Amino acid sequence: MKDISRLRLLIKKIISENFETLEKEEVKIEDVNSDEIENILNSCDSAMKLPHFDKVCSDPQASQRLRAVADWSKSIKLTKDGEIIGFYIFSNENPYDFMESVKPLGIKFNIENQELFEELKSKSGVEGVAVGINKEERGRGYGRRLLEYPRILGNDYIWGIQSKGLSDIKMWSKRRDVLATAEAPGGQMFWITVEKF
Numbered sequence: 001m002k003d004i005s006r007l008r009l010l011i012k013k014i015i016s017e018n019f020e021t022l023e024k025e026e027v028k029i030e031d032v033n034s035d036e037i038e039n040i041l042n043s044c045d046s047a048m049k050l051p052h053f054d055k056v057c058s059d060p061q062a063s064q065r066l067r068a069v070a071d072w073s074k075s076i077k078l079t080k081d082g083e084i085i086g087f088y089i090f091s092n093e094n095p096y097d098f099m100e101s102v103k104p105l106g107i108k109f110n111i112e113n114q115e116l117f118e119e120l121k122s123k124s125g126v127e128g129v130a131v132g133i134n135k136e137e138r139g140r141g142y143g144r145r146l147l148e149y150p151r152i153l154g155n156d157y158i159w160g161i162q163s164k165g166l167s168d169i170k171m172w173s174k175r176r177d178v179l180a181t182a183e184a185p186g187g188q189m190f191w192i193t194v195e196k197f
Contacts, residue, residue: 011152085137088146091127109180123156162191
């Protein structure tokens with residue numbers, strides 16, 4: 001286990017060093033310090049803000065789940081000249097436990113890809129809970145680099161929950177497969193998407 005942790009740290013260092021040389025600014029992917037968690041959570045809405053859904057992280061239900069499942073030892077921040085300009089929050093929750101946990105809320109997922117569903121049961125996954133870049137820093141390729149980062153975490157796949165109004169399923173389906181879909185009471189649509197490594 002220690003060897004895997006050392007390997008992850010080495011890979012993080014290499015990625016951060018290469019990332020810096022590709023940019024004119026001092027841009028780094030770094031671990032999140034415990035005293036930065038609230039700052040990241042407070043900036044989450046503006047970093048992920050969409051015109052029709054402005055409380056991505058401050059919505060009470062979303063915030064409660066985010067705080068409950070976030071693994072800050074895996075989560076990362078993106079800094080430019082020492083200031084946090086982005087983040088990627090990860091969780092160790094798997095899609096199977098998540099689907100079970102929302103059944104009491106009246107959300108029942110339909111499996112869209114049974115073969116993938118069965119395959120992932122024996123694999124190690126990580127959930128991408130929230131990813132965002134400050135609005136003024138978008139369009140510079142930083143988001144793409146954050147989205148590539150999970151490949152070094154040592155898992156077999158990353159998964160996430162997309163919902164109408166919260167995220168663009170068309171964008172996510174370019175890099176991920178749809179595993180399951182659900183319609184919640186009230187008509188809200190949800191997708192669980194997966195990217196295998």
